Amino acid sequence: MRAFTDPTARKLALTGVAAVASLLLSACGSATDSAGDAASGTKPGSRPSAAGSPAAGAFNDADVAFAQAMIPHHQQALEMAKLADGRAEDTGVKKIVADVEKAQDPEIQTMRSWLKAWGRPESAGRNGHGGGHGAGHAMAGMMSERDMKDLESLRGRAFDRKFAELMIAHHEGAVExxxxxxxxGRDATAKKLADDVVRTQSAEIAELKKILDRI
Structure with missing residues (x-):
């Protein structure tokens, strides 16, 4: 092979070799990535699911029933909290209301995401998923329409007392x-939320009982 004596020709030849090498490395990298994606079960270019995602682990009917029942339970707690606006007088009641609003709306969104990931409906009554277990527990601590109307009609100290009484019963149902x-349950993330509910709502029950003792 004739050596390149002209500097410009030598430079062009070296540039061509570098370009070919770069293309070969890129092709190898793509093949490795594709193989890795195939082995992990993910599509090329996709990101793996987040660690701790409930959809990534095993779940059972108890997990589904828990989410299906707790969503409407939390929704009613938020409705009760909303009634406190302009009606509650006691600072302790107002603090409980703020805590309920801060915690339970995000938890509703979380549980909805679980059900979607699990391929289950939000309501236990649809498609039979969750069945009677969810339907039976959905009523634990739930207020009747009459209870809600009575609470709405009150103001000041009367509201505070009624709110505390109803929220104690409501929280006791959630803890159950x-x-x-x-x-x-089986899903670790759902069980962790259950742990949080037992801990936080048991503490709020204790606070609400103290409120009743002093008003």
Missing amino acids: MAKTEQKD
């Missing part, structure tokens, strides 16, 4: 459902 999830 959460303890069932702790015992029967």
